[in-house]
Each structure stands twice: as structure tokens, then as C-alpha cells.
Amino acid sequence: MKKIKNTMKHCSECGSRTLKKIPEGDNRERDTCESCGRIFYQSSKIVVVCIPEWQGRILLCRRAIEPRRGHWCLPGGYLETGETLEEGASREVYEETFASVENLKLFSKAELIHLNLVMFCFQGKMKNASFRAGQECLEVRLFEMSELLEMELAFNAHRFSLEAYAREPDSGGIHSFRIDQD
Ligand SMILES: [Zn+2]
The missing domain is CATH 3.90.79.10 (Nucleoside Triphosphate Pyrophosphohydrolase)
Known part of the structure; x- marks a missing residue:
């Protein structure tokens, strides 16, 4: 079983860098695209x-x-x-x-x-x-x-x-x- 990285550096939609940010109304950090605003939720x-x-x-x-x-x-x-x-x-x-x-x-x-x-x-x-x-x-x-x-x-x-x-x-x-x- 390969260890899964719980993070992503670049947006899979537009290729821009992502940041760790707590989205409004959320309670934990998510990888968020600086450019298009897409939020990447990680699941098991x-x-x-x-x-x-x-x-x-x-x-x-x-x-x-x-x-x-x-x-x-x-x-x-x-x-x-x-x-x-x-x-x-x-x-x-x-x-x-x-x-x-x-x-x-x-x-x-x-x-x-x-x-x-x-x-x-x-x-x-x-x-x-x-x-x-x-x-x-x-x-x-x-x-x-x-x-x-x-x-x-x-x-x-x-x-x-x-x-x-x-x-x-x-x-x-x-x-x-x-x-x-x-
Ligand atoms: Zn993006």
C-alpha cells in the first residue's frame, strides 16, 4: 500500500499554485487554488x-x-x-x-x-x-x-x-x- 500524499501543489483545473486555506464556513485547511478558487477536498x-x-x-x-x-x-x-x-x-x-x-x-x-x-x-x-x-x-x-x-x-x-x-x-x-x- 503506497502512502497517499494528503496535499496537492498545483490546481488540476488551471495549473496554478494552491494554498492551504480554511474555506468560509469550513473548519479545516484545504488545498485552494489561488487563481480559479477551486477547493480540493481529500477523502480516504x-x-x-x-x-x-x-x-x-x-x-x-x-x-x-x-x-x-x-x-x-x-x-x-x-x-x-x-x-x-x-x-x-x-x-x-x-x-x-x-x-x-x-x-x-x-x-x-x-x-x-x-x-x-x-x-x-x-x-x-x-x-x-x-x-x-x-x-x-x-x-x-x-x-x-x-x-x-x-x-x-x-x-x-x-x-x-x-x-x-x-x-x-x-x-x-x-x-x-x-x-x-x-
Ligand atoms: Zn485553479
């Missing part, structure tokens, strides 16, 4: 990850990219526009591991305030034992739960989800709906 980004399970084992990837190159993590990445959380999570699993997952269930969420990220973690069943490393991975492997809890993982948010999964893999109870318009 959404990351979707998955715990892909095959016969009691979990599929992890070893990162080929920074940050935390060489460390193991759950397959995941940024949600794209036009897809649901579930679609994003299974797409990321496929892009990074070429594994197909089904029966995705929302398992946990993590709010990474310092990175302006919200992470949604799904659990999913692999359709078969077929997988191989995608472009952003050095290798991909199935791990026993006991084994992966001993490892140093790339991200704490992944570790917390896996620890909760190890304790109670079918806790359930989180519901979600797809809404396309108001």
Missing part, C-alpha cells in the same frame, strides 16, 4: 483484501514492490471505480495470485487514519488449488494458519485480520448491499 481511499482459503490453508503473496518488498501479505489493493468491494477483492486476488475465489464474505474492516485508508477484508474459498505469482509478487504460497501467525507480515492490518480469522473463521454478521443510485 479504500483498500480491499482477501483471506483466500484452500483446505484450511491460506494463500499469501510475497511482495515484489515497495513498501515492504520481500514480505508476505494477503492479496489486495485499491478499489477501482465501478466495482463493488467484493468485485475488487476477487479481482485483486486474481491479479496477484491467479487464484479464483468464491463465496466472499466481509470479515473485517480497518481504518488506517495515518494513511487515509479504509481497508475491507473478505474471506473467500478458492475454487481450486491453482495459483501462480502475479506481476506484483515474488512468489505465492499456501500457509498453515499456525505457520503464518509466526511470520513477520508486511502490514499490521493484515496480521490483525488473520489473527481474528485464526480465532474465529466463521464469525460472520457483517452485511453489505450494492446501491447503484440514490
Whole structure:
């Protein structure tokens, strides 16, 4: 997960420099264009990850990219526009591991305030034992739960989800709906 810069130097509309300013009626500084007056509001980004399970084992990837190159993590990445959380999570699993997952269930969420990220973690069943490393991975492997809890993982948010999964893999109870318009 790349750190997101919570600032912009130039206006994306007119190219002029931006300033940090508290707009009228607002209560925090925003990047504001000196020339056209446009205000740039920053929002958190959404990351979707998955715990892909095959016969009691979990599929992890070893990162080929920074940050935390060489460390193991759950397959995941940024949600794209036009897809649901579930679609994003299974797409990321496929892009990074070429594994197909089904029966995705929302398992946990993590709010990474310092990175302006919200992470949604799904659990999913692999359709078969077929997988191989995608472009952003050095290798991909199935791990026993006991084994992966001993490892140093790339991200704490992944570790917390896996620890909760190890304790109670079918806790359930989180519901979600797809809404396309108001
Ligand atoms: Zn401007």
C-alpha cells in the first residue's frame, strides 16, 4: 500500500499554485487554488483484501514492490471505480495470485487514519488449488494458519485480520448491499 500524499501543489483545473486555506464556513485547511478558487477536498481511499482459503490453508503473496518488498501479505489493493468491494477483492486476488475465489464474505474492516485508508477484508474459498505469482509478487504460497501467525507480515492490518480469522473463521454478521443510485 503506497502512502497517499494528503496535499496537492498545483490546481488540476488551471495549473496554478494552491494554498492551504480554511474555506468560509469550513473548519479545516484545504488545498485552494489561488487563481480559479477551486477547493480540493481529500477523502480516504479504500483498500480491499482477501483471506483466500484452500483446505484450511491460506494463500499469501510475497511482495515484489515497495513498501515492504520481500514480505508476505494477503492479496489486495485499491478499489477501482465501478466495482463493488467484493468485485475488487476477487479481482485483486486474481491479479496477484491467479487464484479464483468464491463465496466472499466481509470479515473485517480497518481504518488506517495515518494513511487515509479504509481497508475491507473478505474471506473467500478458492475454487481450486491453482495459483501462480502475479506481476506484483515474488512468489505465492499456501500457509498453515499456525505457520503464518509466526511470520513477520508486511502490514499490521493484515496480521490483525488473520489473527481474528485464526480465532474465529466463521464469525460472520457483517452485511453489505450494492446501491447503484440514490
Ligand atoms: Zn485553479
